[in-house]
Amino acid sequence: MRRSTATATAAAVTVAALLATATGCGGGSADGAGSNSAPGELTYWASNQGADIAADQAALGPELKKFEERTGIKVKLEVIPWSDLLNRILAATASGQGPDVLNIGNTWTASLQATGALLPWNAENFEAVGGRDRFVASAIGSAGAAGQDPAAVPLYSMAYALYYNKKMFQEAGIEKPPATWVELVETGRRISGDGKWALGAEGANLANNIHQVFVLSRQHGGSFFDAAGKPTFDTPANVAAVKQYVDLMAEARIVAPGNAEYDKNQSLQDFAGGRTAMVLWQSAASSFKAHGMKEGDWGTAPVPVPAGAAPGTGTGVNSMVAGINMAVFKNTDNLDGALKFVGFMTSDEEQKILNGTYGSIPPVKAAQSDPAFADQDLTVLRDTLATSAAPLPQVPEESQFETTVGTAVKELFADAAAGRPVTAESVRAKLAKAQQQMAN
Structure with a gap:
């Protein structure tokens, strides 16, 4: 060139x-x-x-x-x-x-x-x-x-999907994958225990954090940028979305505290090794095979949506493109x-x-x-x-968005893993800080 x-x-x-x-x-x-x-x-x-x-x-x-x-x-x-x-x-x-x-x-x-x-x-x-x-x-x-x-x-x-370990579901007497977040938590509590956890996450993976909370924000009717492309990180909908994601560890306790430090596909290794029963990931089949799983060991289902919603537009969004x-x-x-x-x-x-x-x-x-x-x-x-x-926001600041908000979620996972309370106010403060960093 x-x-x-x-x-x-x-x-x-x-x-x-x-x-x-x-x-x-x-x-x-x-x-x-x-x-x-x-x-x-x-x-x-x-x-x-x-x-x-x-x-x-x-x-x-x-x-x-x-x-x-x-x-x-x-x-x-x-x-x-x-x-x-x-x-x-x-x-x-x-x-x-x-x-x-x-x-x-x-x-x-x-x-x-x-x-x-x-x-x-x-x-x-x-x-x-x-x-x-x-x-x-x-x-x-x-x-x-x-x-x-x-x-x-x-x-x-x-696209993102909910992958689940068929053997672990059968052993727990669970007949089908959860379709809503309430069902996911209920299913997760039936599986977690004896050294096994229901759901894998990667709290230190900034991009994955963004992908997950973007979907939850849409399900809460929110957006991280307004129509003019200005950041709106600390809105009530975004606070609720981030708190819901981190609460899978902090409150529901279906994600292992050690996942707060996970990055670079470590959750896929846990899933393939039978240490977790579910993982939210994008197009993961080839990775599972690379880690030793065989066709038929896992099932694939849409990412959960809120109770009363169905996959589709608006609150039914369940993946980023x-x-x-x-x-x-x-x-x-x-x-x-x-x-x-x-x-x-x-x-x-x-x-x-x-x-x-x-x-x-x-x-x-x-x-x-x-x-x-x-x-x-x-x-x-x-x-x-x-x-x-x-699609994620197609704005020039998207990379900064991944870094600032992804880091905020990472820090909140660290709080959850350490037993520190994760509250709506602590989430709002982290998102407000991220928004301020965008302005600098």
Whole structure:
């Protein structure tokens, strides 16, 4: 890629703010990777979707070779761990030196869009990959700020579900998974004990904290940002949502106190090891298998909703629209090749292959309807994405939101684990502090 010579001051400020709040500083420099790709070459930064980087290289390698054979364009692949990815991207947007094509978490899209470094997906660019209408509407809704051309194209779609251990449910005499939060607590109290816990959580995982309380906020009729994009963190609805989540440990006592320190998929290991009976996670089947579980060991159900509600819009929202988007740096030296590559990766054929490998849902309509995505796990996820998932706020400050509110929830879990009271007032104070940090 060429170094950008027209970076707006506002974009530079946005990058600086994001760099200040980003976590996992393992790779904060592009160091020339992907810069000035040779003619007939593209550099691609892929996110770590498989059990490890080697698994991703094995999965993507044959597909990139297939693209090279069809187009003559060689793709230089780098798989980047999630702990490093955001900082690597931010450094690239600040310096103008980075890959031609990259994967981004869809919740970051509006923040990265605000830097001005990503290619806008206008009608012409969408036409180069088969048209905007090929993609599921909810996935496009998480590809950039409202009222602007999307800054990325959906690649893998995911949704949250309630996963439960069938054997542990049978041993406790529980016939079906809980459909409401009241039922979840009741079920959890029947299971917890003798060294086993009902529900796994990750109190130190800031992004997961945000995903959980976002859903609960919607179920309480709340929002963390108003229509103008201003933070509204400490509203009564948000206080109730955060308290409800932390109270699964503090009051209901169905989450182990040690989960307050969990991060980086530790709750999935507990679930696979039979130490917890349930976990709320996004598209987790491939992770369970990587930890030794077999098909049929777990069941999949929609995330609970309030009593009297049904999964759907409004208070029936039970997942954020999770997923991975594919973006192009707009100062790439090989725009035509980059568009061809995005078109290849989002083709019906490749969508079936890649999403089948990773246990995710194709955001491309034609691929999503394939019978390969009709098992119980994927049917629950597909139905959730179609009917009851909502995108996280598509605002430039989304990354700061994840850090500040995610940290507030982390601190409240620490209070619960230590036996300190978690009250509506203590929750409100943490959220007010987070909102103040956003203003600084």
